Amino acid sequence: xxxxxxxxxxxxxxxxxxxxxxxxxxxxxxxxxxxxxxxxxxxxxxxxxxxxxxxxxxxxxxxxxxxxxxxxxxxxxxxxxxxxxxxxxxxxxxxxxxxxxxxxxxxxxxxxxxxxxxxxxxxxxxxxxxxxxxxxxxxxxxxxxxxxxxxxxxxxxxxxxxxxxxxxxxxxxxxxxxxxx
Numbered sequence: 755x756x757x758x759x760x761x762x763x764x765x766x767x768x769x770x771x772x773x774x775x776x777x778x779x780x781x782x783x784x785x786x787x788x789x790x791x792x793x794x795x796x797x798x799x800x801x802x803x804x805x806x807x808x809x810x811x812x813x814x815x816x817x818x819x820x821x822x823x824x825x826x827x828x829x830x831x832x833x834x835x836x837x838x839x840x841x842x843x844x845x846x847x848x849x850x851x852x853x854x855x856x857x858x859x860x861x862x863x864x865x866x867x868x869x870x871x872x873x874x875x876x877x878x879x880x881x882x883x884x885x886x887x888x889x890x891x892x893x894x895x896x897x898x899x900x901x902x903x904x905x906x907x908x909x910x911x912x913x914x915x916x917x918x919x920x921x922x923x924x925x926x927x928x929x930x931x932x933x934x935x
Contacts, residue, residue: 807846807854808878810917815843815859817914822847825897826890826921828855828880839863849880851926868916877910877918887923906930 812818815833822828828847836842836858846854855878870876882890884907891909894901903910907923907930927935 804851805853807856809844809856809858810875810878810913810915811865812857812859812915813865814914815845815857818857819845821914822855825893825899826880826919827886851881855880875917877920879908879920879922881924881926882921884923887921890921 819830823830828849831846831848831854833843833845836844839858839860841861843859844856846856849855868875887907887909891901891904894909894911899911901909901911902918908920910918910920913919922929924930927933
């Protein structure tokens with residue numbers, strides 16, 4: 755059964771309120787900003803040119819294609835054998851702005867379910883235009899996709915492999931109306 759938007763928001767707010775009551779890190783964040791966050795005009799240019807691709811693991815290639823291309827509308831761009839593991843599929847989706855999301859399947863390795871660990875993957879946030887954001891969000895229930903978290907311009911869903919995907923209606927370089935670039 756799918757939770758209502760209000761139930762999801764109430765659950766998330768309860769978790770956040772509980773965590774905030776445990777520890778107040780406001781002073782720590784202010785010290786980190788003062789020490790490391792330079793004004794825009796003083797920042798050096800980045801050595802990076804952007805995300806070429808990010809690769810996640812999948813258990814079922816076709817199910818993954820159906821979700822990312824069929825549900826989310828990210829075109830499949832290529833499929834070939836993974837050079838690191840014979841028999842493994844390496845495939846890519848266009849997630850806009852010259853960025854690719856790739857997947858591997860590793861048949862026979864007996865990989866476990868998704869687990870959140872330090873240094874590991876938490877979620878992938880993909881910017882979509884506001885109209886597409888509303889359209890996708892409205893379509894999830896009809897497609898049997900449960901919304902994990904929904905707040906304003908952000909909606910989180912789980913992909914077919916347990917991965918967390920955030921679809922965010924904010925422009926690249928902004929988050930909730932604040933410049934983060």
